[in-house]
Amino acid sequence: MNEESTAQEQPMLEAAALTKRYEDGVLAVDNVSFTVMPGQIFAMLGGNGAGKTTTINLFLNFLEPTTGETRINGVVTHREPLKAKQHIAFVSENVMLYPNFTAIQNLDFFARLGGRTEYSKTDYRDVLLRVGLAEDVHHKRLKGFSKGMRQKCGIAIAMLKNAPAILLDEPTAGLDPQAGYDFIKLLGALRDEGKAILMSTHDIFRAREIADIIAIMNRGRLIMQRNAAELAGEDLEQLYLQYMAGSNSSPENNQPGAGPCSKQ
Amino acid sequence: MLKTIIEKEIRDIIGSTKFAVTFGVCAVLILLSFFAGANNYQVSRARYEAAKTENLRQFAGLTDWFSVRQHRIFLPPQPLGTLVTGISNDIGRTTEITGRGELTPDDSRFNEDPLFAVFRFLDLDFLFGVVLSLLAILFGFDAISGEKERGTLRLVLANAVPRGTYVLGRLCGSFIALAAPLVATVVLGCLLLPVFGIALTGGEWLRLGLVLLAGLLYFGVFLTVAVFVSAVTHRSSSSFLVLLVVWILAVMIVPRAAVLLAGRAVEVPAVDELDAQKAAFGTQLWREHREKLSSFKPTQNDDMQGLMDEFNRFMNDLADERDNKMQEFAGRLNEDRQNRQQVQRTLAFSLARISPAAQLSLAVSSLAGTSLELKEHYLQEATAYQAKYAQFMKEKTGINTGGGMMVVQVRDEGDEEPEPIDLGELPVFEFRPVGFARSLGAAIVDLGLLALGNLVFFAAAFVAFGRYDVR
Incomplete structure (x- = not known):
């Protein structure tokens, strides 16, 4: 620019x-x-x-x-x-998501909340991989996630919203x-x-x-x-x-x- | 948007350990209440049949209807009364029918089995009133404040989510997630009723459906209250504490306090007090009639049977006169007492209806036919039966057997042995429960109040959340 x-x-x-x-x-x-x-x-x-x-x-x-x-x-x-x-998309200091949901489920909920209903599970997988979250935890509940892992989920949610x-x-x-x-x-x-x-x-x-x-x-x-x-x-x-x-x-x-x- | 929030809420609740534990406990309690209710019904039914048989057995072999004394009728157990006991276990079920005079039912279930009175029965009224309200609080207390504490609320509201939609979604989702499994359990319990030997009529199924509806409305009230309180507090612990106080007041205190206050505000003379007045009046009547007795002068002294018939007619007339005077006197006393009782009851119910728990109890007991109306209705039915019985006895004996009289039968040695009376002729007491329209009419106010409670507290939650500081 x-x-x-x-x-x-x-x-x-x-x-x-x-x-x-x-x-x-x-x-x-x-x-x-x-x-x-x-x-x-x-x-x-x-x-x-x-x-x-x-x-x-x-x-x-x-x-x-x-x-x-x-x-x-x-x-x-x-x-x-x-x-x-x-x-707008927002990532807080300490991203807290729904602990009973898996990373994918959290992404799905917040993407829909952001008005994005077109994503598939593959899209969620790709964006989680892009933010550096290992694939083996994509389907695990968030209650066991570290702060760093939650933060990655948070930035993934922001990316999925694709807000300017x-x-x-x-x-x-x-x-x-x-x-x-x-x-x-x-x-x-x-x-x-x-x-x-x-x-x-x-x-x-x-x-x-x-x-x-x-x-x-x-x-x-x-x-x-x-x-x-x-x-x-x-x-x-x-x-x-x-x-x-x-x-x-x-x-x-x-x-x-x-x-x-x-x-x- | 709303669908997304509802789906999330359902998934969140169903996936939680809290749900698994509480639903398991509730399901067991509901099925247990159906089982216990069915069992209780079978026991009551067996007792009822035995009492009826015993009543007729005591007359077996009697050869004249004059000898029929201490005829009793019994309030049959109602299938729905076992699921919503109301006052059915507290009121007298056995009534002695004499043919005249006041009826006083006695032998309540709790009188026979006082053990059950200690902790009462585990019925749907108790389960809905206590367990469902606690369940609603348990899942609603942190709806907003908990989300704020967890940090998810900011993330949610960073999206273009209208607050009204969010709170509605949370309420609907929680309601569906919690109510659907409970309804399924109640339906399962209903399906087990025929297996337990209880056959409900179409009208009773309809009543049971409305009882369930009342339970759901009640659950909705506490859920909306919980969400409202969580939208005016910033810590879920504060919200839980406030809701606990609300629950104690609504479920435990207000209904009882309302009755106490009404009792203090409107004095109703005690039954014993009235009985003493009636007894004194009765004694006075007896005294007067004893004097009249001495004035009895038979017109025919040579025919013994004619003499006895004349004496019986004289006595019957005296009894009728005494009965009329006594009925008039007792009627005045009873009417005054009933009027006072009615005022007291209206006041007590009006005050108690502040509490959704009282609204629920009044609605479900009316629908099940076990409200206070049951006592009055049973007495009305028994009184109607007594009139029928008196008519029957008069046809059989020529007099109303309820009065004090002397019966002398003169039989010559050559006379044939009289045939035993046919007990099949005795009018049968058939208790007809309060009609559906009347029950619904009595319950509709409370059903309406419960529905109104849902709307009012939802509106309150809506407004409170609109102003909620989500930081």
């Missing part, structure tokens, strides 16, 4: 002056704006309570924004949530290095298919490895947003620590709408 084509395309995911204040007064998301284009991976870094998951929940319409809005493929999520959700946008909430948390590596490889492949991916993570190194845009959130604010080219040669870990400490928070980076940043 190049800058010219990105400029012509409509953002797949968009947060516009997004603010969420909870009933108890806590400001979880404060005037956040960003866009994710098709074929981009947008990684949100930040500590616990930074507002990453709240932002994802706002995209999923699990929460209503106090002001501002989120849009998926141009559809405002809190106005037309069902329409918006047709364009994917939301990932801490997807690599708790995965062993091999599983993490496989997962990142898979994300790269999905991006190459043109998916717009918004990912919240604590994993600076994997974010740097895969993301086209990296943003840092702190106390509900988007305090930094840079593309991969801008971060080339930077020590991201150091940068992250500086931003979190508040020493490197420049106004231009802090502004909503600092993006969109094109993938280089």
Whole structure:
């Protein structure tokens, strides 16, 4: 993807002056704006309570924004949530599926729920193999699956939905290095298919490895947003620590709408 | 979408160990209740036939109808009464018929076998009332809160799934998965009834079908309540705790408390109190009549039989007069008591109907013909029979044998030995159960309330889930 084509395309995911204040007064998301284009991976870094998951929940319409809005493929999520959700797949931090169902049965249920009724068992087998789940466990109940195995099922479900946008909430948390590596490889492949991916993570190194845009959130604010080219040669870990400490928070980076940043 | 959710729910429930265990227990209990009910029916039937035979046996060899005393009629056991016992074991089944006066049935089943009164019978009312409601809670308490805890709810609702469709799908799926095997077990139990020696009529099958319908509606109420509670709590443990309290209140407390409250609110004079008043009035009547007795002056003193006939007529007239006065007096007392009882009952049932368990009990006992109406109906049938019996005895003896009288038979030595009376002539008491239309009329309110409960709690679950924080 190049800058010219990105400029012509409509953002797949968009947060516009997004603010969420909870009933108890806590400001979880404060005037956040960003866009994710098709074929981009947008990684949100930040500590616990930074507002990453709240932002994802706002995209999923699990929460209503106090002001501002989120849009998926141009559809405002809190106005037309069902329409918006047709364009999105979601993988949570700790994918939990139905333990009494086999991997195939879980895939079948969630694919149908996502409106995909055309898949055969072979399709389920293929996608499970693609995400790296050994065939001998495809027909086993999920109650015995490790977190990594469940995570693979979760990404398989997202792939089956074949939605143009994917939301990932801490997807690599708790995965062993091999599983993490496989997962990142898979994300790269999905991006190459043109998916717009918004990912919240604590994993600076994997974010740097895969993301086209990296943003840092702190106390509900988007305090930094840079593309991969801008971060080339930077020590991201150091940068992250500086931003979190508040020493490197420049106004231009802090502004909503600092993006969109094109993938280089 | 709805079909997908229903199918998933059915598969999820049927594939769980919890289902295998609870369904196994329920199936055994249901079949056991049919077996125990059938067995109980056979025992009751045998006792009933023996009592009838014994009643006639005591008259065997009698040569005149004057000597027929202590004639008794019996409430026959009803096949459906063994599956939904209601009050059938608590009310008196034996009634002595004298030809006049008040009837007081006695010898209830529990009076004979008090052991059964300790824990009562394992009937469909108990199984539906207690076991089905617990089953609904057990499978519904975590419908929403449990999904949230497990993390599956976010994944489900990340899809374009309307919340209303989801909650409806879960309810329908749970209902089908749990009710279908239970219905199959009840049907199996029904099919075993003829094997156990119980032949139901078409009307009784219809009643049994409606009893099952009431059970399903009741199950639906608790399932929707469980889903509603799980949609207003965020932890399945909280949901279970709330539902346990709801269950205790609905099944154990409210029906009993309603009766207690109604008892306190509307005082009904005790039967003993009334009996004492009636006895005092009766004694007064006897005293008056004893004085009248001394005024008896026969018109013919030379014909002994004529004298006795005249005396009997005199006594009969006195008895009729006394009976009329007593009936009038007792009628007033009874009417007052019945009116108070009716007010008390209406209040008790109205309060109790807050609880679905009370709605179920009232509906199924009405349908099975073992509600409170059974006692009144039996008494009405017995009273009607007494009138028939009095008429018969009058035809046979010339007088109503229910009054106090002296019978002297004068027989010359040359007279032929009188023939024994033909007991086949004695009117037979044939108990006709409460008609279907009347039973349905009595049950329809409670069936309607149960159906309404399903709708109300589904609407509540729908609204609550619409506002549910799925994070």
